[in-house]
Amino acid sequence: xxxxxxxxxxxxxxxxxxxxxxxxxxxxxxxxxxxxxxxxxxxxxxxxxxxxxxxxxxxxxxxxxxxxxxxxxxxxxxxxxxxxxxxxxxxxxxxxxxxxxxxxxxxxxxxxxxxxxxxxxxxxxx
Amino acid sequence: xxxxxxxxxxxxxxxxxxxxxxxxxxxxxxxxxxxxxxxxxxxxxxxxxxxxxxxxxxxxxxxxxxxxxxxxxxxxxxxxxxxxxxxxxxxxxxxxxxxxxxxxxxxxxxxxxxxxxxxxxxxxxxxxxxxxxxxxxxxxxxxxxxxxxxxxxxxxxxxxxxxxxxxxxxxxxxxxxxxxxxxxxxxxxxxxxxxxxxxxxxxxxxxxxxxxxxxxxxxxxxxxxxxxxxxxxxxxxxxxxxxxxxxxxxxxxxxxxxxxxxxxxxxxxxxxxxxxxxxxxxxxxxxxxxxxxxxxxxxxxxxxxxxxxxxxxxxxxxxxxxxxxxxxxxxxxxxxxxxxxxxxxxxxxxxxxxxxxxxxx
Ligand code: FES
Numbered sequence: 001x002x003x004x005x006x007x008x009x010x011x012x013x014x015x016x017x018x019x020x021x022x023x024x025x026x027x028x029x030x031x032x033x034x035x036x037x038x039x040x041x042x043x044x045x046x047x048x049x050x051x052x053x054x055x056x057x058x059x060x061x062x063x064x065x066x067x068x069x070x071x072x073x074x075x076x077x078x079x080x081x082x083x084x085x086x087x088x089x090x091x092x093x094x095x096x097x098x099x100x101x102x103x104x105x106x107x108x109x110x111x112x113x114x115x116x117x118x119x120x121x122x123x124x125x126x
Numbered sequence: 127x128x129x130x131x132x133x134x135x136x137x138x139x140x141x142x143x144x145x146x147x148x149x150x151x152x153x154x155x156x157x158x159x160x161x162x163x164x165x166x167x168x169x170x171x172x173x174x175x176x177x178x179x180x181x182x183x184x185x186x187x188x189x190x191x192x193x194x195x196x197x198x199x200x201x202x203x204x205x206x207x208x209x210x211x212x213x214x215x216x217x218x219x220x221x222x223x224x225x226x227x228x229x230x231x232x233x234x235x236x237x238x239x240x241x242x243x244x245x246x247x248x249x250x251x252x253x254x255x256x257x258x259x260x261x262x263x264x265x266x267x268x269x270x271x272x273x274x275x276x277x278x279x280x281x282x283x284x285x286x287x288x289x290x291x292x293x294x295x296x297x298x299x300x301x302x303x304x305x306x307x308x309x310x311x312x313x314x315x316x317x318x319x320x321x322x323x324x325x326x327x328x329x330x331x332x333x334x335x336x337x338x339x340x341x342x343x344x345x346x347x348x349x350x351x352x353x354x355x356x357x358x359x360x361x362x363x364x365x366x367x368x369x370x371x372x373x374x375x376x377x378x379x380x381x382x383x384x385x386x387x388x389x390x391x392x393x394x395x396x397x398x399x400x401x402x403x404x405x406x407x408x409x410x411x412x413x414x415x416x417x418x419x420x421x422x423x424x425x426x427x428x429x430x431x432x433x434x435x436x437x438x439x440x441x442x443x444x445x446x447x448x449x450x451x452x453x454x455x456x457x458x459x460x461x462x463x464x465x466x467x468x469x470x471x472x473x474x475x476x477x478x479x480x481x482x483x484x485x486x487x
Contacts, residue, residue, distance in 0.1 A: 056452050056455045057452065057454070057455065058184075058450075058452070059186040062186025063185040087185065089184055089185045089187075090184055090185075090450055091448055092180055092185070092448055
């Protein structure tokens, strides 16, 4: 996986996307040149995902930020990853916000972008 | 641009109280003061024992007002995908089939049909509609079919696939007869899995929503076999059965099994003149959503070929549900697209008039 620093370096455009006042589990959907992008705060870190689901191009960020039942043995339900996942607004596939990794399919990943905090502003690098 | 006829568009409401002005006064008190299956405004029905853990509607579409229900549909479906015709299939009204009181059930569907005609059809010229019936009341349903059947924008009669018994049963023949008389296809749509209707899953109820949903093709298998075996298509040769949201890829193997058994036991149903698969080819149409998505699309294509899918499948999106199919992503062979996206529906629903721009192409 490419590091955040590399992503920032490779990005062609940089946008101020509002103040860095989000808290864990919050999402903000913004529109940049007609491209919808979800900005998230997960445990104090900022992340961005393209609002286009790799399954069928649905509104990935239109779904809820959530946790889920972690892998467990039969009949056991262990809730975890609270605020770390986005459930696609269409068919509900779960994705890790930080990496874009889809939980049920190792080969599926949502497009991520780097977000940095500069002074009190969020800067999105795409 | 290719026209699209979407055969499964759900016109939902925020509260079932929208039906009140249309409900027969004899039943209005049932609705207002009577016991409700949920908070005020819940549609009277017996609920299924499987609750979707995230709601069965798409999470990115959350209309609050009745106007927003239409506006969101216009933005997210009709305009976005250039839908030429959307066939409305209602939402909870289908669940009237779960009520034991057949008279109340029919009154509710009648109120829904009036609501739909008065408050949905005028919103958009692209709309055509299904009228909903309560099949547990075949005589009441037949009267409703005759009352509204000649409406120029009502193109089919719709009931839930969860049922009291398989739909070819002579108990339901008044419904088939009325449909045939009015020239309307009879459609079944996934739903009605509670109350007086038998458990839709053979061997008893499944535990989880996702497995249940995947297996909800089971009742449709029964309706398909029953309609053919009871000679519905011999008795009413102009009839078509439409299976909406019941799955697709199971159809050919079930027809193979039916053909094989019929060859040996024809004498049980001496009124039949052709193989089950031949009746199906001419009289049964299947909507695509949710189209199966195997790893290798070729596996699906050869199965669909076995049911002459090019001529028997009709596109449906199931907007705005969690298992919505996007028209730009439909996994069918390229040279079937015109047929599946509109021509087959146009042939099935003869009342649909395509806009002049399409007709000219
Ligand atoms: S489009 Fe996101 S889960 Fe299907």
